[in-house]
Amino acid sequence: xxxxxxxxxxxxxxxxxxxxxxxxxxxxxxxxxxxxxxxxxxxxxxxxxxxxxxxxxxxxxxxxxxxxxxxxxxxxxxxxxxxxxxxxxxxxxxxxxxxxxxxxxxxxxxxxxxxxxxxxxxxxxxxxxxxxxxxxxxxxxxxxxxxxxxxxxxxxxxxxxxxxxxxxxxxxxxxxxxxxxxxxxxxxxxxxxxxxxxxxxxxxxxxxxxxxxxxxxxxxxxxxxxxxxxxxxxxxxxxxxxxxxxxxxxxxxxxxxxxxxxxxxxxxxxxxxxxxxxxxxxxxxxxxxxxxxxxxxxxxxxxxxxxxxxxxxxxxxxxxxxxxxxxxxxxxxxxxxxxxxx
Amino acid sequence: xxxxxxxxxxxxxxxxxxxxxxxxxxxxxxxxxxxxxxxxxxxxxxxxxxxxxxxxxxxxxxxxxxxxxxxxxxxxxxxxxxxxxxxxxxxxxxxxxxxxxxxxxxxxxxxxxxxxxxxxxxxxxxxxxxxxxxxxxxxxxxxxxxxxxxxxxxxxxxxxxxxxxxxxxxxxxxxxxxxxxxxxxxxxxxxxxxxxxxxxxxxxxxxxxxxxxxxxxxxxxxxxxxxxxxxxxxxxxxxxxxxxxxxxxxxxxxxxxxxxxxxxxxxxxxxxxxxxxxxxxxxxxxxxxxxxxxxxxxxxxxxxxxxxxxxxxxxxxxxxxxxxxxxxxxxxxxxxxxxxxx
Numbered sequence: 001x002x003x004x005x006x007x008x009x010x011x012x013x014x015x016x017x018x019x020x021x022x023x024x025x026x027x028x029x030x031x032x033x034x035x036x037x038x039x040x041x042x043x044x045x046x047x048x049x050x051x052x053x054x055x056x057x058x059x060x061x062x063x064x065x066x067x068x069x070x071x072x073x074x075x076x077x078x079x080x081x082x083x084x085x086x087x088x089x090x091x092x093x094x095x096x097x098x099x100x101x102x103x104x105x106x107x108x109x110x111x112x113x114x115x116x117x118x119x120x121x122x123x124x125x126x127x128x129x130x131x132x133x134x135x136x137x138x139x140x141x142x143x144x145x146x147x148x149x150x151x152x153x154x155x156x157x158x159x160x161x162x163x164x165x166x167x168x169x170x171x172x173x174x175x176x177x178x179x180x181x182x183x184x185x186x187x188x189x190x191x192x193x194x195x196x197x198x199x200x201x202x203x204x205x206x207x208x209x210x211x212x213x214x215x216x217x218x219x220x221x222x223x224x225x226x227x228x229x230x231x232x233x234x235x236x237x238x239x240x241x242x243x244x245x246x247x248x249x250x251x252x253x254x255x256x257x258x259x260x261x262x263x264x265x266x267x268x269x270x271x272x273x274x275x276x277x278x279x280x281x282x283x284x285x286x287x288x289x290x291x292x293x294x295x296x297x298x299x300x301x302x303x304x305x306x307x308x309x310x311x312x313x314x315x316x317x318x319x320x321x322x323x324x325x326x327x328x329x330x331x332x333x334x335x336x337x338x339x340x341x342x
Numbered sequence: 343x344x345x346x347x348x349x350x351x352x353x354x355x356x357x358x359x360x361x362x363x364x365x366x367x368x369x370x371x372x373x374x375x376x377x378x379x380x381x382x383x384x385x386x387x388x389x390x391x392x393x394x395x396x397x398x399x400x401x402x403x404x405x406x407x408x409x410x411x412x413x414x415x416x417x418x419x420x421x422x423x424x425x426x427x428x429x430x431x432x433x434x435x436x437x438x439x440x441x442x443x444x445x446x447x448x449x450x451x452x453x454x455x456x457x458x459x460x461x462x463x464x465x466x467x468x469x470x471x472x473x474x475x476x477x478x479x480x481x482x483x484x485x486x487x488x489x490x491x492x493x494x495x496x497x498x499x500x501x502x503x504x505x506x507x508x509x510x511x512x513x514x515x516x517x518x519x520x521x522x523x524x525x526x527x528x529x530x531x532x533x534x535x536x537x538x539x540x541x542x543x544x545x546x547x548x549x550x551x552x553x554x555x556x557x558x559x560x561x562x563x564x565x566x567x568x569x570x571x572x573x574x575x576x577x578x579x580x581x582x583x584x585x586x587x588x589x590x591x592x593x594x595x596x597x598x599x600x601x602x603x604x605x606x607x608x609x610x611x612x613x614x615x616x617x618x619x620x621x622x623x624x625x626x627x628x629x630x631x632x633x634x635x636x637x638x639x640x641x642x643x644x645x646x647x648x649x650x651x652x653x654x655x656x657x658x659x660x661x662x663x664x665x666x667x668x669x670x671x672x673x674x675x676x677x678x679x680x681x682x683x684x
Contacts, residue, residue, distance in 0.1 A: 252669060253611075255611045256610060259610065259611055260610055263606050266605055268598060268601065270594060
């Protein structure tokens with residue numbers, strides 16, 4: 001999986017991916033929290049019927065209750081479904097587009113969460129695709145919509161556009177100099193927020209930050225997208241300037257950080273996912289700073305997903321305890337670093 | 343320097359070195375603390391005259407005031423003189439035997455400190471040599487001696503035999519399992535003590551412990567030496583049993599520790615002496631556990647001395663600040679680890 005990361009995206013030295021999602025609900029059903037399994041099956045059928053009419057070849061359909069825990073977690077780790085949908089194991093399902101660029105989640109927090117995912121900075125395309133899927137579904141499904149408030153959602157924070165647009169940034173340099181805290185504080189003031197790799201509540205591991213809009217009400221979709229795009233470009237400039245500064249003034253310290261991570265990845269025999277993420281992040285930093293000669297920038301990021309617990313177990317096709325995973329993860333890293341030139 | 347480490351010693355998998363010293367004072371002079379420079383010169387002449395009569399070819403003589411700070415510190419780092427003698431820079435001097443196995447320090451805390459130093463476990467030889475130098479000096483120099491108390495010394499903790507015998511042990515396995523704290527507690531109860539690499543007050547860096555007698559009064563010299571020898575053999579058994587246990591039950595954890603240290607030493611660009619010591623200590627552990635194939639066991643220990651601040655500056659023949667030393671130390675480590683086979 002993670003084929004959505006295969007293409008080279010815009011601004012790929014810093015921007016890992018762009019994600020847009022809208023939250024939608026059908027007026028004739030209760031919110032998922034209050035829904036029975038049979039009601040949810042009816043809702044799921046409504047959605048499937050709409051998709052089958054024109055797009056059935058484009059999507060594969062999965063019910064969570066037909067997947068084992070491991071398979072479920074792999075989809076989450078690959079960012080193809082949200083962690084929250086796993087809370088609704090009995091009623092949740094999803095349609096995944098075959099190019100992995102779009103997922104229609106059914107019965108997550110809302111009846112529908114339409115998500116699109118692109119490598120690099122690609123807010124316009126991600127929004128276009130999301131919007132077109134939304135329009136397509138709305139042709140036959142009646143959304144819960146209020147002419148004053150806009151789209152109605154299970155949680156009031158999503159009411160209005162129901163839109164969350166987010167961009168995943170790798171920001172090692174502003175993180176190391178400490179400017180990141182000023183940036184995050186500034187984002188908050190203009191209604192944007194920064195989260196870690198796996199969304200709300202997750203830590204900013206490996207210098208990875210998801211920047212997204214906090215507010216869904218008041219601005220139009222285009223305003224939300226444009227504001228985010230503008231702010232991301234400012235952050236890119238900041239990170240690149242800091243990178244130049246560190247290259248000119250702190251080169252040996254940066255080399256020390258990058259090469260130590262390389263040494264640890266090359267030689268460890270036991271490696272937790274948290275630690276592996278940190279070192280892979282330093283490797284990627286070394287590649288963008290031309291300290292290491294790399295094959296392709298995306299490989300460290302792909303590996304950050306491949307080394308997650310469920311992905312490792314899926315690859316080896318067996319259940320593994322934490323220690324076994326840590327040993328396998330270390331082995332994968334030794335294999336990976338064979339290809340990194342010093 | 344550190345040619346005293348060139349020979350292979352007994353029990354060299356664990357015992358780095360054996361050191362014996364006696365504290366002696368000449369009855370006709372005040373203790374060094376109260377001594378003028380001219381008095382100290384007279385005392386120094388008395389000692390030199392005795393040595394010159396029969397042994398002058400065996401020793402080289404150095405006055406501290408003729409050495410610069412860097413040269414002084416190199417002798418300390420190499421364990422050839424004690425750190426304390428540097429406090430008496432104006433009156434202190436020493437005679438170093440050309441094979442580096444013996445030093446006669448003049449005006450350290452006492453008028454004379456006769457030290458002998460052997461690789462590996464060699465208490466008997468170290469004591470024999472120390473005793474013979476002591477006898478030789480006493481033939482013409484009148485020692486401060488009390489028929490009840492024994493040899494009189496500046497500090498009451500040395501009165502009696504004036505003898506301190508110590509053995510430097512590398513104890514990674516009992517340190518890692520935590521048994522070391524029980525061992526140290528046990529030593530205290532029988533009048534022995536454990537110190538770090540550079541003696542009193544120094545930390546037990548790199549799993550290195552100096553075990554020595556605390557008590558100089560009451561037991562004869564032979565009793566002190568024999569007791570220490572017996573206890574050291576018990577500790578050796580403990581360390582070796584723990585090593586076997588870890589090899590059988592925690593091999594991947596031990597490999598992880600050893601190889602990570604190797605990775606860091608191979609790739610660092612900046613390395614403090616404390617950190618280098620820790621990793622070299624793990625390399626040595628890897629060699630004794632047959633995780634790494636080594637050239638010779640003593641090289642990691644030698645390097646622990648070579649990477650000390652004064653030694654690095656002496657080798658490059660220039661004053662260096664802390665950052666410059668950390669960079670050079672990292673370079674030395676990369677060179678060293680080229681020869682370590684995985």
